[in-house]
Amino acid sequence: MNGTPTIAPFVIITPAHNEEALIEQTLESMVAQTVRPLKWVVVSDNSTDRTAEIVRRYAAQHDFMQLLEIRRDGTRHFGNKVHAFNAGLAEVGALDYRYIGNLDADISLPSHYFESLLGELDSDPSLGLAGGMVATRIGDRFVSQNVAPDSVAGAVQLFRRACFEQIGGYLALPEGGIDSAAEIMARMKGWKVRTFAALQVLEHRRTGTASAPPVAAKVREGQRLQSLGYGLLFLCLRCIYRSMDPPRLIGSAATLLGYVQRRLSGAPVVLPAEVVSFLKTEQQHKLLNSLRGAHVRHQRPL
Known part of the structure; x- marks a missing residue:
């Protein structure tokens, strides 16, 4: 394992279905983080490409990474991501963490991303859900999503554990929108939800366009x-x-x-x-x- 990065009390889960073309960029940006999670579980969700092989190669070199492979029928359903996330959640159940996040498998993060975001969460106990501003690749350029300040893109949602558990986690909704539902319920429960525009992250494929x-x-x-x-x-x-x-x-x-x-x-x-x-x-x-x-x-x- 290269270096001795600081271990912070947070965990990350990444559901990944057939992401061989993009996931290595996500893996590299996680390895480069100045603050790494206690555990990062990448769930290969019924992938039929080289997703698991690529993740396995990185996990063999970095102790904070874990590959979990799950199999199901080939039906595409918006609830699949929630089931994959929950499978990853079960893998971190015994850990003593303060924050839990979802990270999509087509995202690149600046090296200080989690260090900065954890600092914001630590400084404001009422902040229940936070994330950076996503810029999505459209053609040959990245375009900012410009989400509202009290909203966080699903690709990079990081929850305070107490908030995540209070809202009951992600709901397996038939039309999708699990991230939107989570932040609505967080605000309803009195938690602050905030995107930090200065923390820009790159999404290498536009949300919803994989299929x-x-x-x-x-x-x-x-x-x-x-x-x-x-x-x-x-x-x-x-x-x-x-x-x-x-x-x-x-x-x-x-x-x-x-x-x-x-x-x-x-x-x-x-x-x-x-x-x-x-x-x-x-x-x-x-x-x-x-x-x-x-x-x-x-x-x-x-």
């Missing part, structure tokens, strides 16, 4: 947001705000189409009623605050 082209992924996004209970007005304004995100205009139109299709079909909202009620109240407050801010800007003299 679908970008427009189809946007349709699924709309379906997912409806399943979580997003309000129509908030969704429309969100689409307008993100209309310049690639694919420009078409992406937002596809998101709205997916939302409306699922809503008109009578498909149910999958989150508990109290969570949906909190979400809609939260969205109403954000809309009102945006309107007040626009009014103040309009009244300000030139």
Whole structure:
């Protein structure tokens, strides 16, 4: 094992399905961390490529890494990631950790990433969920996701253990959105959720496009947001705000189409009623605050 990096009281779990093309970049950035986890469990989730072979080679050289291989039928389901994550969670159950995180298998991190993020969590006991700002590769460049400050991209969510256990962990939702559901429930329980924009991480493949082209992924996004209970007005304004995100205009139109299709079909909202009620109240407050801010800007003299 190279060097003697500081071991911090956190664990990381990475569900990985057929990630041979990208996972080595994630492995290299984890090896380079100034602060490493007690344990990093990479779960090869029914992979049929060289994912497990690549991880096994790194794990043989670094004690903090562990490869876990699981098998299942080949059906693609949004709940598969949760089942893989929970299999990894069982592997760290005996460890005394303070923080637990999900890290996607197509992410590169700056070397100081966990050292900086743990410092933020340690300094604010009310901070329950934190992460960096994800910049996604689109074509030959990386484009920032520009998530809201009180939201954290699912690819890099790091929870305080008490927060994670209080919300009951990730839910295996049929339309996906496990990360969104987790942060909504964290805020509902009174925890702060925050993205630190100065901590930029790189996502080498756009979320949702591993098995679908970008427009189809946007349709699924709309379906997912409806399943979580997003309000129509908030969704429309969100689409307008993100209309310049690639694919420009078409992406937002596809998101709205997916939302409306699922809503008109009578498909149910999958989150508990109290969570949906909190979400809609939260969205109403954000809309009102945006309107007040626009009014103040309009009244300000030139």
